[in-house]
Amino acid sequence: MSDVIEERVETAAPEPEAAVQVTGLTHRFGDHVAVDNLDLTVRKGASFGLLGPNGAGKTTTLRVLNTLYPPQAGSVRIFGLDVRTQAMAVRRMLGYVPQQLSIEGALTGRENVTWFARLFDVPRRERAERVAEVLAIVELTEAADRLAGTYSGGMVRRLELAQALVNRPALLVLDEPTVGLDPVARDSVWARVQDMQRRYGMTVLLTTHYMEEADALCDQVVLMHHGTLRASGTPDELKNALGPDASLEDVFRHYTGESLVSPEKGGLRDVRSTRRTASRMG
Numbered sequence: 001m002s003d004v005i006e007e008r009v010e011t012a013a014p015e016p017e018a019a020v021q022v023t024g025l026t027h028r029f030g031d032h033v034a035v036d037n038l039d040l041t042v043r044k045g046a047s048f049g050l051l052g053p054n055g056a057g058k059t060t061t062l063r064v065l066n067t068l069y070p071p072q073a074g075s076v077r078i079f080g081l082d083v084r085t086q087a088m089a090v091r092r093m094l095g096y097v098p099q100q101l102s103i104e105g106a107l108t109g110r111e112n113v114t115w116f117a118r119l120f121d122v123p124r125r126e127r128a129e130r131v132a133e134v135l136a137i138v139e140l141t142e143a144a145d146r147l148a149g150t151y152s153g154g155m156v157r158r159l160e161l162a163q164a165l166v167n168r169p170a171l172l173v174l175d176e177p178t179v180g181l182d183p184v185a186r187d188s189v190w191a192r193v194q195d196m197q198r199r200y201g202m203t204v205l206l207t208t209h210y211m212e213e214a215d216a217l218c219d220q221v222v223l224m225h226h227g228t229l230r231a232s233g234t235p236d237e238l239k240n241a242l243g244p245d246a247s248l249e250d251v252f253r254h255y256t257g258e259s260l261v262s263p264e265k266g267g268l269r270d271v272r273s274t275r276r277t278a279s280r281m282g
């Protein structure tokens with residue numbers, strides 16, 4: 001009898017709500033299909049990596065998720081909220097670090113983050129404290145009152161993280177967060193993201209070209225190519241399916257027939273332009 005009751009209780013428990021649920025998402029630019037009937041589920045608290053070469057459709061997907069593009073076909077839910085009909089509520093749940101640099105070099109670090117706090121309606125009386133809190137998390141307290149135009153590339157990226165975190169998002173979306181950074185700056189950005197994830201249980205969704213980064217930091221990855229999903233699983237599942245010594249780079253080559261060029265070796269148009277912008281920022 002008690003078994004029956006236990007079974008009933010289990011059956012009655014609601015499915016845990018996903019952080020991101022994408023079903024049949026298609027996005028076209030004119031005749032070009034950038035995202036083609038994509039299905040994705042990101043569970044709450046996951047560190048989820050969206051991998052793919054230039055033009056795979058990663059940024060377009062992120063832009064639909066963060067409500068910049070309305071979905072043309074299919075559905076996208078963020079913590080159960082529909083991006084089409086509940087866009088404002090979705091935006092309040094999200095922190096977004098775009099691929100292009102998004103800071104104002106003529107303002108100080110603190111002013112940049114304060115501007116975001118105002119955009120996201122952080123209550124006026126809490127603003128200064130919240131801005132100071134996120135600047136401390138990204139270790140920019142000492143540099144906070146310097147012009148952001150004097151920051152190094154790594155500091156700029158950390159400042160952008162602070163901007164994205166100031167509204168305490170449940171979902172942090174990062175488009176190539178460490179591209180163009182040297183390994184030390186990259187590690188520092190990642191340490192900050194992991195710290196935030198531990199402290200606040202955030203879900204993190206990122207795109208990256210760094211295979212070792214995806215391997216080390218993502219507990220779930222999907223590979224996209226020409227707008228479609230080619231493979232998904234944990235990094236270990238994907239590697240083990242190919243063989244004992246396979247790397248994530250091998251997995252990528254296997255499913256797409258292409259190689260993910262490491263930014264250090266060149267070949268990524270956007271990386272170079274990001275770097276040029278970063279060097280202009282100082």
Ligand SMILES: Nc1ncnc2c1ncn2[C@@H]1O[C@H](COP(=O)(O)OP(=O)(O)OP(=O)(O)O)[C@@H](O)[C@H]1O
Pocket residue numbers: 029032033034052053054055056057058059060061270
């Ligand atoms: N605004 C746009 N107008 C027309 N075509 C676009 C637009 N944005 C993206 N595309 C095209 O859609 C496809 C997917 O682009 P997307 O930027 O989503 O790829 P990605 O995987 O993020 O690549 P990258 O790493 O270069 O950012 C590409 O072929 C791209 O040229």
